[in-house]
Amino acid sequence: MDPVTKKPLPYQIIDPTSCPDPPYGSTCQAFPENIIQSIDPVATKVIPFIPAPNRPGSPNFVVNPRERRNDNQFSARIDHSFGPNDSIYGRYIFAQSVTFTTDQAYTTLPGFGDKIRYRGQNIALSWTHTLSPTILNEFRFGFSRNMDIGTCENCPRAKGFVESFGIANLKALSPEDEGFPYFGLSQGYFGIGDSNYRPVESNDMVEKYNDTLTITKGKHTIATGVDMQPYQSLRDQAPFSPHGQFDFGNLYSNFTVSDFLLGYPGSAGRSVAKRVNYHDGKFLNAFFQDDFRATPNLTINIGLRWEYHQLPTDRRDAGAALFPIPGMPLQTPGNAFLVVPGYAQADQLCQEPRFILDQGLSTERHLVMCSADMKKYGFTGRAARSLWFPDRFNWAPRLGIVWRPTSSDKLVLRAGYGLFFELSQFNGFHYGFNNPVQAPNQFVNFESGVTPPAKIDTAFLVGEIPPLSDSFLSINVSPYFKQPYVHEWTFNVESQLTNNMAVEVRYLGTAGRQMSHFHFFGNQAIPGLGDIQPRRLYPDFGFTAEVGSGANTSYNSLQLQLTRKMSNGLSILAGYTWAKSITDQEAEEGGYADGGAGLGQNDNDPKGDRGRGVDDARHRFTIGYIWELPFGQGKKWANGGGLLNGIVGGWKLTGSTSFQTGFPLTPSTSYDVANVGTGSWRPDRTCNGSLPPGQRTVERWFNAACFTDQFLLADLAAGHPRFGNSGRSILDGPGFQNWDFAFLKDFPFGERLRMQFRAEFFNAFNQAHFSDPVRDITDSTVGQIFGAGEPRDIQLALKFIW
Template sequence: MRKKLQAVPLFVLFAPIVLAQTAQVTGIVQDSSEAVVVGADVDINNVDRGVRYQVKTNELGYYTVPLLRPGNYRITIQAAGFKPVTRSNIVLETGQIVRIDFVLEVGAVAEAITVSESVPLLQSESSTHSQFIESKTVMDMPLSGRRVENLVTLAGNAMMATGGSRVVLAGGRGGFVNWIVDGGNSAPVLTEGLEFSQSPPVAELKEFRVMLNGYAAEYGQSESGVVTLVTKSGGNQFHGSAYEYLRNDKLDARTFFAAGKAPLRQNLFGFTGSGPIIRNRTFFFVSNEWQRVRRGTTSVLTVPTAAQRNGDFSQLTDAQGRSIAIYDPATSRPDPTRAGNTLRDPFPGNVIPSNRLDPVGAGLAALYPMPNRAAANLAGASNFSANPVSFANPQYLTIKGDHILREHDRIWVKYNRVHSPDGQHPMYPEPAADPSAFTRESTYSAVIGNWAHNFTPYLINELFVNYRYTTYRRGQLDLDAGWPERLGLKGVSNRAFPTVGLSGYAGLGWSVHEQVNPGVKDLQVGNGLNWFRGAHAVKIGGEIRGSSYATYYRQFMSGQLSFDTRPTALPGVAKTGNALASLLAGFPVSASILEQDFLDRRGRYYAMYVQDDWKVRPDLTLNIGMRWETLLPRWDANGRDSGFDTRTINPVSGTPGVVTFARRDGQGKSMFEGDYNNFGPRFGFAWRPFGQTLTVIRGAYGVFYGQPHSSTAGTAAGFAVDNTFTTPDNGITPAFWLREGFPATSREELGPGFGAVAAGQTPRFAPQFIEPNRRISYTHQWNLVVQRDVGWNTAVEIGYIGNAGHKLWQNATVSINQVPVSLMGPGNAQARRPFPQFNDVSMLFPAWGNSNYHSMNLKVEKRFSDGLNFLANYTFAKFIDDVGAIEGGRLARGPQNFYDRSAERALSGNDVRNRVVISSVYELPVGPGRRWLHGGIAGTIFGGWNLGGILTMQQGFPMGLVTQSNTTNAFTPGQQRVDILRDPTLPNSERTIVRWFDTGAVSAPAPYTLGNSGRAVLTGPGLANFDASLLKNHRIGESFNLQFRWESFNFTNHPNFSNLGNALGAANFGVLTATKPARVNQLGITFEF
C-alpha cells in the first residue's frame, strides 16, 4: 500500500486543464515471447528538473503517465527476473501522446540495458491531425516581428488570410483560431472572433502545436483550429538571456511602387531568467520585453492660404485657372422668374467682410497650418506637406512559478502584464486640431493558475483558473482642454475638439473624441478528472467562463461638423462656392453629436466533455469523445440593449418593423435566443497495420462548435445622445448657424415608434440588430492520414483533410431593407422598401453561412539531428463558402441580393489551390562540438554558424468584380457585381501590371438590375517569398554564449503584388497598385547563460 501512495504524486507535473500544454507517455511491457509483464516498475525521470515519476504496468501490461511537462526524460523498466531496461534522450513535445514499448529479457538486475533513443516520429496513439513546432525552429528561424503567429503557417493546410494578419487553418474561418497559451484561452468571451490578442514574446516561448483537424473533446470553440503554446519554466539550473533586435529603413529595400522608403526606427529588447528557488521543488521564470517603434509617413494635404482664412477668396480658381465665385448664403431668396430656383448675391470682390465672419468658423480656420510647399495646381491643391510619426511602445512582463506542495499536490502560477501605448504625433501646430493625431493605450493583466491533485495512482484531478483584466482608451490629443468654449461652440460637451470635415481641404480634429473600456474582465475556471482503467484512459471535465465588457464610446461628444460648397454656391450653377467659405460663413450642411451611454455587456460560456482513449489492441487505439458547450445570449447589466421585430406594425408608419428594447414590453434581458443543443461527438483511430512499427494510419471525424459574433456595442439604439442635423433643402437653409450652436434636443422615448417616420417622410434612423434565433456556428471535420518512418529521423505523411461549416457568420452588417427585385426601378425607392420608415435595417453579422473544404497534404519532416531539421508541406485544396470571413479579401462584403443568397456560393476568399512551404534550420558542421575544426582559432572563426530559411509559394486568392457606382436603386446590402461577357482571365504571358485581367470582358449591368457574375470570378496574384536567417554563436567558457543574428524577410526582394483594382469605372480597374513588403532586414544580438 505504501508503494502505491508514493506513486500517487508521480502522475502529475503542473498540468493545465488543457492536455495539449503537457505530454503523455504510454506503452506496453512484454517479454521476449510477447507475453505481457504485469506489475513492472516504470520510472520516468525529468532530466531537467531532477523529478521522478513512478507507476506500475496494469493487468494488460500497459502503463500510462499523463500530464508531463515538455522536456527531456529517461525511462527505466524493472521487473523481477528480467534485466532492467533504460531509454534516455526521450524529448517530449507539447500535446504529444508518445508510445514507447519495452521488451524485457530474462536476466539479473546487474545486467542492465541502457539505450539512447529519441521519441518515435510516428503519431500512433492519437487521431488528431496536427503539427508540432519545436524550440529549435522557434529560436532559429527567421521570424518577422519576433511573434510566433508567423511560424504557424509552416504547417500544412495553414496560411495567412487575404489581409495577411490572421491565420486560416484547414478551411476554418480567419480570425477564429482558438489560441491557447499555457492552457488558457487568449480572448474573452465577448470578443468578435477568437483573436490572438496577447502573443507571448519568442524569448518566453518554449514550443507550440498547431491542431488542424480531429482534436479531442476537451477543445471547445474550436471549429477553425487550435494553436496551443507553452511558455518556458524554471529548472534546477539557472538560465538567462538578454537580447536586442534592430530594424531601420536604411537596411530595407524600397517597395516596387514607392518613390522612397518611409522612415523606420524599431528596437526590441529584453531579458529572461529562470532557475530553482528550492532544488527539485520550487522554480521560477521571469521575462520582460520592450519594443520602441517610430514609423514615419509622408502626408500631403490641402490647407487654406493666409488670405482665405481671413475671408479673402479673390484669388480662388479651379485647376484650370478659372475664377470661382462665392455667394452670400444670407441673401438666399426665391427666384421670381423661375419656380423652385434660388437666387443669391455674390460677396463683393469675392471677399467675406470681417463683420460677416462667423467667430466659431474663423476660430477653426485659424488652427490650420500655413502652406509650406508649392501647390500642385492653380486651385491650390496639395500645398502642405508633413512627415507625421506614429509610435508604439509595448512592454511584456511575465512572472511564473512552479511548486511541489507535497507528494500529492503540485501547482503553478503565472502573471502576465502587457502595456501597449501607441498613437501618432501631430503635424498641425495645434495638436488637438490635427485630424490624424491620436493617443491609444491598453493594459492587459492576467493570472493563470493550475492545481493538480492525485486521489489514487489511477485517478488524477486538475483544476485550472485563468483571470484576465484589460483596460483600453483611445482619443484625441489635448482632451479636456475646453476647446468648444474657447471656440465659442455651444450645445456640446466641452471636453474634446470638434471633428470638422471640409470638402476639398484637410479636416480638423481626430474622428474619435474618446473611447474608454474601464474593464474587460474574463474569468475561466475548468476542471478535468483523469481516470485510467485497463486499456482505457478517460478524461471527464467541464469549463465555465464569464466575461464583462464595459465601454464608454463618445465618438462625437463635442460635435462633428461637415461643410461643402453648396452654402456659398449659386444654386444650379457649377464652379461656384467653397467649403472653407461656408465654414467662415458659419453654415454647416450637416452636424451630429454622438455620445453613447455606458454599456456593460455580460456573457457566460459553459462546457462539459468526456474523452476515452481506448487501446483496443496493442496496434489499434480508438479516440472517442463527446462535448457539449453553449454561450448564453449576451445581455447588458443595465438593460441598454435593442433589437428589431420585423412583423409588428409600427404605430408611426403603419408598416411592419419596430425597434425593441431589453426588459421592456415583455422582452427579456437578452435580445436573442440561446442555443443549447450543441453536442459535438468525436471519433478517431490510430492503427499500426499488421503490427508494424514504421507505418501508422489515422482517421477522425467530429463536430466542432465556434463562437458567435456577440457585437459588444452595435445594438444600443436609444441609449445615447445621438442627434444629426442636416440642411433640409440641399444647402439653402443651414442645419443651424454655427455661432448659435447645436440646437437643444431631448431623447426620444423608448417604445414601438422609436426612430420611425411616417410613410412618405425622409427616414432618419437605421436600426441594427442581432437575429433573434442566432445560432452558434459549427463544422463537421474529418481526416484520413498515412504516416511512414523512412529512417534518418525522417517521416513522410500524406493525408486527406476536409470539413463542412454551417451557421457561419457573415463578416458584414447586412441590410434586410432592400427593395425587392420585382420592384426595382427608377423613382422613389425608399417607398418600396419593406420598412420605409427606416433607412437601412441591418443584421449584425448574421449566422447563415455554409462552407466546405477538401484538401490533400503531403509532408516530409526531419526531426533535428546531425545539425539539420526540415519541414516541407505541399497542400492541394479547394475551399467554397457563401459568406465572407474576417479578412476574406474582396469577397468579404454582404450579398449582392438579400433575397437570393444561393447566388453567393463561390470559391472562398481564402481559397488557395496550391501551396508549398519548406522550412529548415542547419548548423554548419564546423567548430566546437561539431564534426570539423573542434578547436583553435579556425574553429572559433568558422564554427557556430547556423542557417535558417522559409520558402513559401502559393497561388493567389479569388476575387470578384464589382461596379464603382451601384445603379440598382434598391439599397442592396452588398456591392453590385458586373456582367460577365466572357472569361476575363488572361494567359500569364499577356498579364501586365496595368492589365492583370481582360477588362473588356465585363460590362456594367443595365440600371436597376443586378450583375450576372458570381462572387468569385478571378484569381489574384500569387505569392513567392523566401525568408533567411544567419546566426553566429560564440561560446564564452562552458556556460556563456554570445549570438549575433541577421534575418532577411523577402530576401530576394521579389515583388508580391496585391490590391488589384476590381471596381468597374474606377481608374485602377484591372491595375495592380501595391505590393507586399519588399526586403526587410533585422539585426540581433543575444547573450545567454
C-alpha cells in the first residue's frame, strides 16, 4: 500500500515458502491483502533509518542533495633570461579542497554521502638553450603529487555498529571501518547504506623528464627527443565491502521491497581483510618528427613515436590475476590458476591446503600457481611481479599534410593520420591488488526460481571465507593486457569568408583497438539449469571482475565551425557536430551510471553487445560569444563620460550556449532470466520502443510495452533459459539545451591596476536537464523520469588584476 495515498501497490506479493519455485510457479500462494505478518529482524533495524515519504505516488520520496565544496589555490611563476642563449621558466601550484557530495555514494538519501578531501602540488620547470642559430634544445621537468582522502559522511560510526544488525560473521574490520551495511533495492527504489571502498587514502606521485632537440636545416624542421615518467601510488583503502552489502533483486516474492522485508537477498558480499598497496612503474617514450616544407604551398609532417607504458608492480608483492591455461577446454576443472607476485610467495601459497582442491585424489589441483609453472608460462623478469606480460611493440606513426591550392591563405586543405596509444585506466589496476588471496572478499549469488536458500542474517554461513571458492568475488587484471590504441584520420577544409570571419569543415574518424574494458561480470556462467558453478568458463573460481583490453570502438563525425573575430564589439565561435559512435561492451567501474549503455548482458560474447557508445550524442551545437555592449563613452548609445559612463559604460556580455541530443539507453530486467548469476540482463523486444520526439514526456519517455520478459520467464520455467533479444543502446535519453552567460565590467585604478566585477549565470533560464528514465521493465514506473540536473546558479565575483 502507498503510505501517502493509501492505494494498493500494483504487485501481488508471493510467499516464497509456499511453493518450490517462486516467483514463476503457478502454485505459489500470495500473502492475503499483500500484508506481510512477520518482518525480518535485520530489516526491522534498517527501517527506522529510511526517511518517511514526502510525496504521493511513485517515487514517494524526492531529495535534492546539496553539494558543499571549499577550495583554496595558490600559484607562483618565474621567467628569467640569462642571455641570448639561455632562458628558464618555473611554475608552482598548490590546491586543496573539501567536498561533501553524493556523486560517488551508493544512495542520495540524507546522511549517506561522502566527504572527499584533496591536496595537490604541481611543479613545472624548463630550460631552453640555443646551441646555434639552427639548433635548439629544451629540457623540461615536471612533478605532481596528489592526495585524496575519502570517508563516508557519518563514518566511522559508533563502535559495534555493524554487529548491531545481528548478521552472522559480519563485523567491522577496524574501528575506522564502522559503517552502515548497504541494502540495495531494484525496481526504482532507493538503496540505503554507506559507500564501499571507504575509508580510502590515495597518494599519487608522477615525475616527468623530457628533452627535445630541434634542428632547422633547409626546408626541414626536425624534432627528436625522449620522455620518461616514473610514477608511484600509495593506497590505503577499505576493501570492496568493509561493512557488508546486500542486494534485493526481486527474485522470490515478486517485489523488491517485500524481498527486503522478508529478508531474502539476491546476493550478498563482504570483506574480511585489507592491506596497503604501494605500486610503481614508468612510461618511456621516444619520438622523431620532420616538418618538410616541400613548396611554399605544401607542408608535409612525418613522425614516429615509440611508447612503452610499464604496468605497475607492488613493493609488498600484493596482487593476483586469473590465468587461463593455454589449450585447456573451457568449463573444465583445473583449467585456470590464480597467479601471485614473486616466486617465494607463489611456492608458499600454492602448497597451502586451503588453495588445493581434491587433495590426495587423482583430481587434485592447485589453485595458486607455483613458481615452476610461473616460469613455464612466461612469468619471468618483471612479469613475475607485475603479473602482466610486457607490451613493448608500440610504434605510432604520424602523417600530416597542409596544402594551399592558391597563393592566398584564404583556402587551406589539411589531412592527417595518426596512431595514438592511450594511457591505461590505472584506476582499474588497483583491482589487481584487491584480490581474494591478500584481501579476501566473499560474494554470494543466490539462485532464482528456488526456495530462498538464506536470509540476511545467515547469508555468510562460515566464520572465515574459504579462499577462491565459488562464493568469492575475485578481481584481477588480465595477464594478457595490451596497450589500447586508436587510429585517427581527418580531413579539413578551412576558408576565410571575410576579413574577420572564417569557416572550417572537418571529417574526423577513429577506430579504437585493444581498448581497456572492465568485465564487470567476468567468468559468467553459460545459460542453463541447476548449479551455476559448473557452467562457469573456469569452474574452480567464482564471479571474476576483470580489467581487459579486448574492446573495439569506432567514431565518425562531420564537424562545422564558424569563427568571427572581434569586430564592432562582437566575436563568435560556433560549432556543429553530427557523429556516430559504435563500441563493444565498454563499462569501466561505475558503468551503471550511464543509462546501462556500457554494460553487456553476455560477458562471454562481447561482440554480441556491439551497439552505440555511451557517449553517442548524434547532434551537438555550441556557440560562444563576447559582446562589448554598445553603451558608454565611444559607443553608439549613452556616448558620454562622467558618472553615466561609469555606470553603463564598459560592460561585456560573454556566454556559451549548447544544444545536444540524448545519450543512448538500454532497457533492462531485474530477473536473472538466463540463470547465469551475474549480468546486466535485458528483456525481449517486440517492437521499436522509441517514441517520436513530440510524444516523449517525463511520464512516458519510451514505449515500455515493446519490451517484455514473459517469454524469457516461460523459457526458464520450461528448462531453456536464454538471454533477452533486446539490443544495447537502442533508445535515446533526454537531450539538453543550456545557456551560461556573464556580465563583466573593469574598473581601472591608474595604468596598471584594475578591478573586475563579474555576474555569472549558469543555466541562466533554469531549464530542466532531465536524467534518464527508469529502464527496468519490472518496475511499475518504467519509462518515467524522476530526476533533473543542476538548477540555475548565480555567482557574483570581484577580481583584482595587476
